[in-house]
Amino acid sequence: MLHFSRLAGATLLAAALMAGTASAQTVLRSSDTHPDGYPTVEAVKYFGELVKERTAGRYSVDVYHSAQLGEEKDTIEQVRSGVIDLNRVSMAPFNGLIPETTVPSLPYIFRSEDHMHKVMDGPVGDQIAAAFEQVGLVLLAFYDGGARSFYNSKKPINSVADMAGMKFRVIQSDIFVDMVAALGANATPMPYGEVYSAIETGVIDGAENNFPSYDTAKHAEVAKFYSLDEHTMVPEAFVMAKSSWDKLTPEDQAIFKAAAKESVAKQRELWAAKVKESRAKVEAAGSQITTPDKQPFIDAMGPVYEKHVKDDKLKAMVEAIKAVQ
Ligand code: GTR
Secondary structure, three states, X not given: XXXXXXXXXXXXXXXXXXXXXXXXXXXXXXXXXXXXXXXXXXXXXXXXXXXXXXXXXXXXXXXXXXXXXXXHHHHHHHHHOOOOOEEEEEOHHHOOOOHHHHHHHOOOOOOOHHXXXXXXXXXXHHHHHHHHHHHOEEEEEEEXXXXXXXEXXXXXXXXXXXXXXXXXXXXXXXXXXXXXXXXXXXXXXXOHHHHHHHHHOOOOOXXXXXXXXXXXXXXXXXXXXXXXXEEEOOOEEEEEEHHHHOOOOHHHHHHHHHHHHHHHHXXXXXXXXXXXXXXXXXXXXXXXXXOOOOHHHHHOOHHHHHHHOOOHHHHHXXXXXXXXX
C-alpha cells in the first residue's frame, strides 16, 4: 500500500514537473560592476522588465550589481563560456580580444557625445556589434559611458607637462597604457574594485573615469583633483552569451533585440542626468575641477594611433568615424 502510494506520488510529481517545464521561467543572470541605481544597472533592469512582460514571464533578468559576480575581466570570461547569460561592461577590456573594439576606445576619436551616438547608431556601430560574435557573444546594446578624464590625489593637472611621472590606474586595455605613456605618465592597469584603496594607500596617484564612476566608486573621496581632459569616450557594451542566445526562438530573439534598443534610450536619459548629479555632488564635497586646453593632449596621441590602428580594416573604420557629421 505504502509502496503503491509512493509510486502514485512520484507520478504526480513527474506530471507536475512536466507541466512546470511547459510554463518554465528562465531567469537570466546579468553582471555589472556598478552599484544599484547606476544608469547601466537601471537600463538592464528596464530591459529585463520589457522582456518579462513581452514573453509573458517566460524570461526574466536578475542583475547582479556591485561586481557581485566578479571584476569585469573575469565576468567577460564567464559570459563567453555561458556561465552567466548577460553582462554589461566597458568596451575597453575587449580591446585585446576583438580588434574592432579598439576603434571606439581610441583617445579623442569622437568629437562630441552627439558624434559618438551617430557613429554607434550607424554602420560602424553595426560592424563593431557584429564582431562580438567572434568571441561567442551577441552585442545587444551600446550604452553611454561618457568621457573619461584623469583625477589624482596630488595636484591640479592643467597641461600635459603636469602629467610627467605621475602614476595612474587605467582600465585593462593596452590602448590606455600607451595613451598614458604618450602623455609622459605611468599607467597601472588594475581591476576597478582595487582602485580606491590603491589611491588611498598611495600605490598610485590617481585614475581616470567619468563623473558617475568617480562619484559612485567614491574615488572623489581620495583624489580631489579632477582634470577635464576628456581623453576617451568609450561606449559600454551590453552582451549576451551566444549559447544563451541560441536557445531563444527567433520570435524571442526579436523581443530581446527590441527591448535592448528601448533600454538604450532609457540609459541615455538616465546617463545625462547622472553626469550632472555626480559632478555637482563631487564639487560640493570639495573636488577641484580644472579644464586644461585639450589640443596638446590630442597632439600627443600620434604614437597610440600608429601602434593600434595598423591594419586596413581599422584604418577604414577610423576614417569612416571621422566622416560622420
Ligand atoms: C566605468 C565603466 C565600468 C568599468 C570602469 C573601470 O566607466 O562603466 O564598466 O569599466 O569604468 O574603469 O574599470
